[in-house]
Amino acid sequence: MEKKDTFDVTTLKYDEKGLIPAVVQDADTNEILMVAYMNEDSLRKTFETGKACFWSRSRKKFWLKGESSGHFQVVKEIRTDCDRDTLLLKVEQIGGAACHEGYKSCFHNMLPFAEHEEGVVGDRVFDPDKVYKE
Amino acid sequence: MEKKDTFDVTTLKYDEKGLIPAVVQDADTNEILMVAYMNEDSLRKTFETGKACFWSRSRKKFWLKGESSGHFQVVKEIRTDCDRDTLLLKVEQIGGAACHEGYKSCFHNMLPFAEHEEGVVGDRVFDPDKVYKE
Numbered sequence: 001m002e003k004k005d006t007f008d009v010t011t012l013k014y015d016e017k018g019l020i021p022a023v024v025q026d027a028d029t030n031e032i033l034m035v036a037y038m039n040e041d042s043l044r045k046t047f048e049t050g051k052a053c054f055w056s057r058s059r060k061k062f063w064l065k066g067e068s069s070g071h072f073q074v075v076k077e078i079r080t081d082c083d084r085d086t087l088l089l090k091v092e093q094i095g096g097a098a099c100h101e102g103y104k105s106c107f108h109n110m111l112p113f114a115e116h117e118e119g120v121v122g123d124r125v126f127d128p129d130k131v132y133k134e
Numbered sequence: 135m136e137k138k139d140t141f142d143v144t145t146l147k148y149d150e151k152g153l154i155p156a157v158v159q160d161a162d163t164n165e166i167l168m169v170a171y172m173n174e175d176s177l178r179k180t181f182e183t184g185k186a187c188f189w190s191r192s193r194k195k196f197w198l199k200g201e202s203s204g205h206f207q208v209v210k211e212i213r214t215d216c217d218r219d220t221l222l223l224k225v226e227q228i229g230g231a232a233c234h235e236g237y238k239s240c241f242h243n244m245l246p247f248a249e250h251e252e253g254v255v256g257d258r259v260f261d262p263d264k265v266y267k268e
Contacts, residue, residue: 006246007246007252021169023166023169029164030164030166032159032166035220047247077248077250078250079242079245080243080245081169081242082240086169086241088166103216106215107222109214109215111141111213112140112141113181113211114209118141121213
């Protein structure tokens, strides 16, 4: 059985930019917190540190989630899908909110479908004006 | 309040290929079933039909999930994230399995991290050799 410290991150499929999307899910409630992108280096760092690390596409740099806000994501499980081109991380979200806007989940915008009206769902956990915006 | 039949799919952010990733989640259990990609047309069709429609990157064509297998995804909610560049669909998975390999979830490959050994997790719902592979 392959061990943690020998997992070969090159066995996954990255896109033409060297990135792989990662769905981040609350390990307790299964709520989807966010989707972000990793490269090989940030995935290695995630394995090494146990905290979710990404590649920031907007800032074009390595991104330890929580490095500025303190809202780290402590990783409990890492899975990949049948195509090995997407990751699923189950995490404990420190601070209770993954979204830089202060919501628990980045997916707080309901679109108008079926009985749902368009609008924000979910409560704000913190005031985003008081923390660094990741 | 904006209504279902007036939602403007162009208000979302698509990548340079005109695609937006969609995380598909079981509406009852919150389990992540799969991640696939939509373009504007497949998102419009999803709104119109209530069944999840994607753009198949491998086959380069419109893809009504379940069109061959019968394993449609009946959409219950459509959300987007704070950047409006990712979708979240909560669905009822017809047939019980989203993955063409017969597993409920495409994310059935555990990677070796923390106490987890590398290997397949989750039971097969059907025998993939007996159905069309999407």
